[in-house]
Amino acid sequence: MLSREDNELLTHSGTGTPMGELLRRFWMPALLSAELPERDGPPKKIKILGEDLLAFRDTNGRIGVVEPHCPHRGANLYYGRNEECGIRCAFHGWKFDVEGKCLDLPTSPPESNYKDTIRLLAYPVREWADIVWVYMGPREKVPELPQLEIGLVPASSRYVTKKWQDCNWVQSVEGALDTSHFTFLHAVLAKDDAAARAAMAKAAIADQAQPDDRIRWIHNDPRPKFTVLGHDAGLLVGAARKTDGPELYWRISQFLMPNHAYTPTAFPGEIYYGQCWVPVDDRSCWIYTYCWQPDRPFSNAERAKFDGGFNVHAEVDADYVPLRTKKNDYLLDRAMQKTTNFTGIVGVSEQDAAIQDSQGPIQDRTREHLGPTDVAVVEFRKLLMSGARGLQGGHEPKAAASGKGYAVRAGGAVAAPAKDLEAVMVERFGHARGWVGGQYGLTR
């Protein structure tokens, strides 16, 4: 439970808010590279952390993320012409490059230097891992990009997309870190084995070698024991369930500051999944969903499967809005809910979205009742809120300066009961916090 003040501190990210300031110390996904496919193509309206912005790819392929209103009379540059290395306002032809420099100001005499006094707000941009990243914080604090493994593997070994969500970003991250909900929200009711597998078709766990065992363990133990450990870039969140023998079935996720989370499912050889939440405003967000394979390219069949909605990937339209959304009640099928799955909603991603949206546009945390399986949620909030408060007191977030510390993995393991989370991590990943940067030549 949080006080009303703390709930606002946690969830508000507009300009000037403490959490907004913290988020602005990190690189944020602004859009997918695929959303700006061509040079001199149409600019794209975006909104991040409550700020309306405009993104365009110039003649040289460089991307600008700028204030959308022309400094002259405030016309939106969206209606402008993206040509010859800059965006030109449709109203009076003022023209700006990707860095916000005024290249042409045709309403003033050529000999006037008015042009040199005019600037358009432009944020630093990087294109990496099929994502256009933007940094919206103070210029002298620009950190290096977080070295997520998705950007370290070859392009053929990753898949990145995004989906719209109709709620505050924080409760959606909390849903990802609370791995105990798998016992319920994603549960399958069908008794018949084939029907159960069909009902699991959009869940990563259905692909695994011993899926029935793991599904059964998840189903039979609704009270996993949580262990949470901190590291430079975030939190390691382990949840141990009983198996058929004395061993424990560990599902271990990662939270990476300030807005990434990795799913806890992958066994060695399997696909790794992660998500990044980017607030649009305080009541909606984009979720970038990505997956990767450290040691092989994805097949076309796998890409097609992701396109159709699988695991964290939603089934979306051309604007990345999920087909099953709040506006159509996620196409909830009550008959399906009686006989086949716990929710009557198709898709792991859509089940998550439905339940997270249902907590309200901004969850009222003054009325919640947390228990032992919510310990990761509690630790996540502590980390984020202390980061925001620390920054208010002049302390820069450590994670922003630890780009290489983001090269970690999360996943599943079956381990002897005596092993603690660190020992399980060493056994599973060769490192107590799951760091694999060494495999890509990174040093710490």
Place this chain on the structure above:
Amino acid sequence: MLSHVDNEFLTQSGPATAMGALLRRFWMPALLSAELPERDGPPRKTKILGEDLLAFRDSNGRVGIVEPHCPHRGANLFYGRNEECGLRCAFHGWKFDVEGKCLDLPTSPPESGYKDTVRLLAYPVREWADIVWVYMGPREKMPELPQLELGLVPPAHRFVSKKWQDCNWVQSLEGAIDTAHFSFLHKIPSRDEGRKLEILRQTSAIGAGTELQDRARWLTDDPRPKFSIHGHETGLVIGAARKTDSTDLYWRIAQFLMPNHALVPVAFPGDVYHGQCWVPVDDVTCWIYTYSWVPDRPLTNTERERYAAGLSLHAAVDADYLPIRNIRNDYMLDRTLQKNESFTGITGVSEQDAAIQDSQGPIQDRTKEHLGPTDLGIVEFRKLVMGAARTLQSGGEPKAAQSAEQYAVRAGGWIAGPDKDLAAVMNERFGDRHGYVGHEHGLARR
């Protein structure tokens, strides 16, 4: 650039605001006559200056514009019955005439005098120039109707339409008097001269004369017209001179008429004249009345059809006067068209204007703008309306409201020698330095 406080002062027109008080000293277009086509027909909801109102045409053809809520228990008279010279509430049958007088109050005994104590707020109304005008200010200050030439010519000589716009009225009006934007927003980059001429003729963006291509070229070639501005009783003459192929200057001269009209700077003698009037619905939307007229001949059917289809300043609208190409469908912007044939990729001069004006935000944030020499008309316009609103706050009535005849002016284009100033050019083009033509319609000579 304005301060935040001045920007609010300029753009807010609700009942208790200074600009709202100024606007309420003038007659406002409330709707087109055509929107109330029949006696005892359906009443029509309208909203002006943030006030919800109801308009209806009674059995005698008179139009009433009234507060929509019945004084009894607040039911909306829109659901009432327009019959026998009054509007009767559907809830309990209270009935009011176009002047707000209570004609029947059936829930009180016939001998009761209660009926005579009840009044519905009703504003003075005039029907003139195919427009229903309303006056929402203090009754004792009610001026004459502005004698726009539109209303002085026979009905066959004019065409009036209206269109919805999704932004504050002031920035839209500023777009109209900033004639420098023609070098960009309405430019036709097509290299094919024939195609260019066809588009120009289609849109009538720069008149219908034979020197179209010259004028289009001058517009494109000189993005820095020199502005001269003269004030007069009812507004501002705004001249902008561009270079031509010779030493002559190509003048485009607009008029701003207090508090919310602008006449376009295009017409050469013999061409069609166009004007617009902005009526705030609230602070983030407005109706734009668009009107065209020819002083000395009826408009042809072809001309009417072209205007109805959305050519020149008129927008292509649906049955409710909402533009077909609007903010909700991104004005049907076509990026391929934008690459090759049009500066914006948006079809229609009116729609290009709407797109760029809406895009300035629901209310443009003028604390962030950067004005230059080509924005002079805007600066003078703001000074004039803000000055008048401030004067009215301290008890000074607006002079323009009392100068109804001085609205009979024209605006248009001209080519003149380089030594002529704006007054001389106006004299040469219109026979009056302020473009006054009232005497041609029986009004007094100045």
